[in-house]
Amino acid sequence: MPDTTADTTGLQRAPMWLLHLGFAVLVLGSWELYGRTGNDLILPPLSDVLAGVGRLISTGELQTALAGSLRLLFIGFGLALVTGFVFGVVAGRYRTADRTLRPFLDALYATPVIALVPLVLVWFGFGLSGRVTIVFLASFFPILINVYAGVRDAPQHLIDVARAFGVTGELGLLRRVIVPAAVPFIMAGVRLGIGRGVVGMAVAEVYLRLGGIGALIVEYGNVFRTDLLLAAILPLPLIGIGLTKLFAVIERHFQEWKTV
Amino acid sequence: MSTETPAPTATRMKLEVRDLRKVFRWKSRGVDHEVEAINGLSVSARENEFLAVIGPSGCGKTTLLRILGSLEQADGGEVLIDGKQVEGPGQDRAIVFQHFGLFPWKTVIENVKFPLTVRKVPDSEATARAEHFLAMVGLSRVHDSHPHQLSGGMQQRVGLARALATDADVLLMDEPFGAIDAQTRELMQEQLLQLWTNQKKTVVFVTHDLDEAVLLADRVVVLSRGPGRVRDILDVDLPRPRWEYDVRAEDRFAHVRHQIWQMLRSDVEADAQSGV
Numbered sequence: 001m002p003d004t005t006a007d008t009t010g011l012q013r014a015p016m017w018l019l020h021l022g023f024a025v026l027v028l029g030s031w032e033l034y035g036r037t038g039n040d041l042i043l044p045p046l047s048d049v050l051a052g053v054g055r056l057i058s059t060g061e062l063q064t065a066l067a068g069s070l071r072l073l074f075i076g077f078g079l080a081l082v083t084g085f086v087f088g089v090v091a092g093r094y095r096t097a098d099r100t101l102r103p104f105l106d107a108l109y110a111t112p113v114i115a116l117v118p119l120v121l122v123w124f125g126f127g128l129s130g131r132v133t134i135v136f137l138a139s140f141f142p143i144l145i146n147v148y149a150g151v152r153d154a155p156q157h158l159i160d161v162a163r164a165f166g167v168t169g170e171l172g173l174l175r176r177v178i179v180p181a182a183v184p185f186i187m188a189g190v191r192l193g194i195g196r197g198v199v200g201m202a203v204a205e206v207y208l209r210l211g212g213i214g215a216l217i218v219e220y221g222n223v224f225r226t227d228l229l230l231a232a233i234l235p236l237p238l239i240g241i242g243l244t245k246l247f248a249v250i251e252r253h254f255q256e257w258k259t260v
Numbered sequence: 261m262s263t264e265t266p267a268p269t270a271t272r273m274k275l276e277v278r279d280l281r282k283v284f285r286w287k288s289r290g291v292d293h294e295v296e297a298i299n300g301l302s303v304s305a306r307e308n309e310f311l312a313v314i315g316p317s318g319c320g321k322t323t324l325l326r327i328l329g330s331l332e333q334a335d336g337g338e339v340l341i342d343g344k345q346v347e348g349p350g351q352d353r354a355i356v357f358q359h360f361g362l363f364p365w366k367t368v369i370e371n372v373k374f375p376l377t378v379r380k381v382p383d384s385e386a387t388a389r390a391e392h393f394l395a396m397v398g399l400s401r402v403h404d405s406h407p408h409q410l411s412g413g414m415q416q417r418v419g420l421a422r423a424l425a426t427d428a429d430v431l432l433m434d435e436p437f438g439a440i441d442a443q444t445r446e447l448m449q450e451q452l453l454q455l456w457t458n459q460k461k462t463v464v465f466v467t468h469d470l471d472e473a474v475l476l477a478d479r480v481v482v483l484s485r486g487p488g489r490v491r492d493i494l495d496v497d498l499p500r501p502r503w504e505y506d507v508r509a510e511d512r513f514a515h516v517r518h519q520i521w522q523m524l525r526s527d528v529e530a531d532a533q534s535g536v
Contacts, residue, residue: 157357157359157361158361158363160326160331160357160361161355161357161361161363162378163331163349164329164330164331164349164354164355165349165354165374165375165378165422165426166349166351166375166378166379167378168348176378177363180363180365181363181365183365
């Protein structure tokens with residue numbers, strides 16, 4: 001098949017990591033150069049930010065903050081995964097549940113989590129339960145909606161095959177056909193859910209109660225230490241990349257059959 | 261068991277369908293609709309007989325097969341295997357599906373093992389049996405492939421191996437070669453005849469292909485529609501094994517084919533005129 005992209009150089013044959021690295025060098029290099037010529041308050045040079053990361057690590061602040069944030073993320077996301085899966089399966093399999101819940105789910109899916117912060121505050125307070133609720137709400141709906149879509153669209157002809165060869169009962173069908181068939185959807189939901197969960201985590205730590213990475217960001221922002229502020233933000237995209245990669249590996253394992 | 265001795269003249273009936281009736285009901289815009297797909301259909305198959313079922317579209321031939329496989333419930337009549345009424349899917353029947361019905365997330369061998377795994381057959385035994393039947397259909401070398409990596413013909417051979425691995429006496433085949441290209445189909449037909457000769461199964465083979473019906477079957481059941489019932493049953497009466505000569509060149513082949521076509525013709529013409 002002819003390549004229709006505009007690339008005419010050897011660049012299109014360059015390995016992916018080289019392209020990523022090249023782009024990073026370009027962006028970070030410009031950052032460094034601009035930082036050296038400009039105002040430290042607006043954009044300190046990259047080297048200062050990295051030094052800031054080193055400082056936050058040496059004082060132990062970053063590790064403590066990261067541990068707190070990840071704990072929050074995993075509790076909230078874990079709860080969202082389990083409940084999102086269960087509700088998604090029920091809504092996908094039972095028409096009445098689907099028809100009853102759908103408008104409410106759609107409405108909540110479209111509601112930004114940040115708008116719910118005051119309500120969560122009133123209902124659950126500042127403590128861990130309040131913050132977990134924010135992460136949960138952020139992750140829950142993408143997981144629920146994707147599980148629901150995957151289960152609802154489970155191919156009827158494969159369900160027939162399973163029944164013909166002796167699978168009985170709703171649980172048997174779920175285990176042997178419906179859930180395996182929905183794996184691509186489920187994994188998409190998990191990936192979206194974790195991304196939204198990271199956002200929820202930051203929101204909860206900044207707006208609900210200072211803690212974890214969110215607290216570092218706010219504290220150093222308040223004292224105009226932009227270098228340390230950026231140093232505290234840096235782990236967030238790294239968490240994002242790390243978790244996305246992790247789930248990509250799991251996904252490949254489950255759906256070899258889809259990607260080839 | 262019955263204490264009566266069976267009449268010596270009667271060949272034992274493996275599969276009996278008596279006065280079957282199926283009505284599909286659905287609701288659209290608050291109005292109830294119903295259509296009678298099958299009414300008063302009776303047919304039976306002798307042990308190890310190859311029965312082809314043919315008919316115009318909408319004659320209920322796939323519905324008949326789904327009822328035989330207990331994937332659909334009849335609204336009247338009964339289905340008996342070895343004289344006993346069937347209740348739900350059973351190990352006595354195995355289905356070969358039109359669109360293969362392989363699980364895309366399972367490898368070839370896992371697909372063949374599936375019915376055995378469901379029945380909790382020990383894994384080593386299930387693997388051995390699956391390998392045996394994969395070798396029989398000529399697919400030993402693709403065990404660990406996924407279905408999408410195989411051609412349609414190969415996928416259906418996996419479907420066939422899966423059905424054979426169940427050890428069911430009755431094979432229900434729903435237009436199994438309909439989605440396969442013409443040359444491969446001829447090879448598959450020949451292979452099916454060879455397997456059937458060795459394995460001795462009672463086969464109900466639904467098709468819309470006249471040549472295929474005559475080529476394979478002992479008897480061809482011609483259905484008529486509106487609602488589906490048996491119009492006629494024809495003895496093919498061509499010598500076996502049929503892969504050892506050119507069946508299509510026989511006068512008898514042309515004669516039987518012509519008879520079926522005469523019966524189907526009016527229905528097919530009606531379709532063509534109504535633009536279906």
